[in-house]
Amino acid sequence: MPTLATPTSTNLATVALVGRVNVGKSTIFNKLTEDRKAIISKIPGTTRTNNEGLILWRGKYVRLIDTGGLTFTDDVPFEEDILAQSEKAMKEADIIIFVVDAQTGILPQEKELAKRLRQVKDTPVLLVANKVDSKRFLISSRDHEWLQLGLGAPISISAASGRNIGDFLDTLYTKLGSQKRRPKNHEIPTDTIRISLVGKPNVGKSSLFNKLIGEEKVIVSPIAHTTREPHDTEVIYPHKVGKKMLKQHITFVDTAGIRRKAKVQGLLERAGIHKSIESIEDSNMVLFVLDGSETISSQDKQLGGLVEKRAKSVIILVNKWDLTDDNSEQKQKKVREMVYAHFPHIDFAPILFVSGKTGLHIHKIFPMIMAAWQARHTEIPEEALEAFLKGALKKHLPSRGKGTRHPKVLGLRQIATGPPVFEMYIKYRTSLHRSYVHFIEHRLREQFDFQGNPILIKLRKTKR
Numbered sequence: 137m138p139t140l141a142t143p144t145s146t147n148l149a150t151v152a153l154v155g156r157v158n159v160g161k162s163t164i165f166n167k168l169t170e171d172r173k174a175i176i177s178k179i180p181g182t183t184r185t186n187n188e189g190l191i192l193w194r195g196k197y198v199r200l201i202d203t204g205g206l207t208f209t210d211d212v213p214f215e216e217d218i219l220a221q222s223e224k225a226m227k228e229a230d231i232i233i234f235v236v237d238a239q240t241g242i243l244p245q246e247k248e249l250a251k252r253l254r255q256v257k258d259t260p261v262l263l264v265a266n267k268v269d270s271k272r273f274l275i276s277s278r279d280h281e282w283l284q285l286g287l288g289a290p291i292s293i294s295a296a297s298g299r300n301i302g303d304f305l306d307t308l309y310t311k312l313g314s315q316k317r318r319p320k321n322h323e324i325p326t327d328t329i330r331i332s333l334v335g336k337p338n339v340g341k342s343s344l345f346n347k348l349i350g351e352e353k354v355i356v357s358p359i360a361h362t363t364r365e366p367h368d369t370e371v372i373y374p375h376k377v378g379k380k381m382l383k384q385h386i387t388f389v390d391t392a393g394i395r396r397k398a399k400v401q402g403l404l405e406r407a408g409i410h411k412s413i414e415s416i417e418d419s420n421m422v423l424f425v426l427d428g429s430e431t432i433s434s435q436d437k438q439l440g441g442l443v444e445k446r447a448k449s450v451i452i453l454v455n456k457w458d459l460t461d462d463n464s465e466q467k468q469k470k471v472r473e474m475v476y477a478h479f480p481h482i483d484f485a486p487i488l489f490v491s492g493k494t495g496l497h498i499h500k501i502f503p504m505i506m507a508a509w510q511a512r513h514t515e516i517p518e519e520a521l522e523a524f525l526k527g528a529l530k531k532h533l534p535s536r537g538k539g540t541r542h543p544k545v546l547g548l549r550q551i552a553t554g555p556p557v558f559e560m561y562i563k564y565r566t567s568l569h570r571s572y573v574h575f576i577e578h579r580l581r582e583q584f585d586f587q588g589n590p591i592l593i594k595l596r597k598t599k600r
Contacts, residue, residue, distance in 0.1 A: 141371035155235035157205030165202035196319035335425035343492025508588030
């Protein structure tokens with residue numbers, strides 16, 4: 137079944153950065169979007185999946201796509217996939233920015249790419265010479281070598297230092313002004329739900345991501361750590377609240393697989409994992425992906441702890457469920473019990489059995505997201521909390537913690553949402569056992585709907 141969501145950024149004027157490896161496209165991307173989304177390194181093939189972001193210049197927005205570096209050889213893994221992604225970006229673009237390295241000059245790869253770009257119809261190409269960090273690298277507009285590319289004189293910039301970036305943007309926006317899609321005002325929605333797909337390497341996050349957004353946007357491969365940096369895409373999910381049809385903005389983030397430090401290989405994987413953890417921090421919700429064809433590993437448990445500590449809304453996706461021989465309710469019940477036994481601290485998270493490969497149950501994820509989002513912002517009236525506490529105390533008196541005095545619970549109030557936070561007042565100079573706090577938490581879950589969300593309870597001693 138196809139996704140119920142639609143992409144949001146396709147109506148913006150689009151610019152694609154293309155070029156061979158190591159010419160500084162990702163540095164330009166980070167500079168123009170004023171973000172550190174793309175990983176920057178000297179290792180060829182660092183960028184595999186296209187990165188997307190927004191340029192804001194003189195009050196107008198443009199969509200920017202950073203493509204993987206091309207070699208036109210088999211030396212770099214996923215070269216065919218990177219080329220396919222680059223060609224897709226060029227088809228979507230209103231203007232193509234062909235980035236070259238002013239310091240190394242023109243290499244055979246540039247000539248090959250220039251040949252392909254000259255065949256692109258109806259899409260202007262801007263030749264940009266990057267790494268012009270000093271005057272000695274400035275390129276003359278009459279330099280025969282550069283003119284041989286057949287794309288006009290290059291615009292000299294330095295993304296690292298910011299040299300000529302303003303002039304370049306002025307030129308770019310002027311060129312876009314004559315295209316069908318032009319730079320325009322773009323309202324950034326404030327109610328967007330940011331959701332990270334998190335899991336160890338090879339659990340199928342990228343396949344799930346592609347199914348959720350409804351297009352093949354990220355490279356999928358059985359090779360561990362194919363995804364090196366987070367990739368996000370915003371979609372609109374239409375849903376009904378009562379009789380009203382609303383449109384919810386959701387940003388899904390495909391993250392690099394996270395594994396233990398001892399198993400991490402090289403700077404790129406370390407940087408990717410660091411960005412994955414940053415992505416969890418920046419998200420409201422986590423889709424915690426487990427491999428349904430394998431047993432729960434110590435890596436999975438560590439990730440569960442990482443997610444739990446950050447107080448995010450959580451939905452657990454048991455992926456690769458198409459590979460199971462037994463799809464019965466009884467088998468699913470056993471797996472649920474096993475998952476909750478391994479992850480007791482996120483037992484508030486609903487579990488869904490899915491397949492990123494076949495699309496099994498993908499459509500069910502969206503209603504779960506909306507239910508968890510609503511629960512995350514549930515606010516309980518004071519009168520309802522008073523009645524709740526009275527009933528809880530009647531059922532089970534508070535347990536004593538450290539100390540000799542028996543505790544007395546004097547009140548309970550909600551002090552925040554997103555996630556829900558409560559403050560429980562206990563009598564001065566008494567101590568409450570943690571088990572009673574858990575009891576109150578479970579009772580809150582039974583009486584009020586906090587599906588998919590942690591409940592934080594803070595204790596405050598008072599003399600009243």
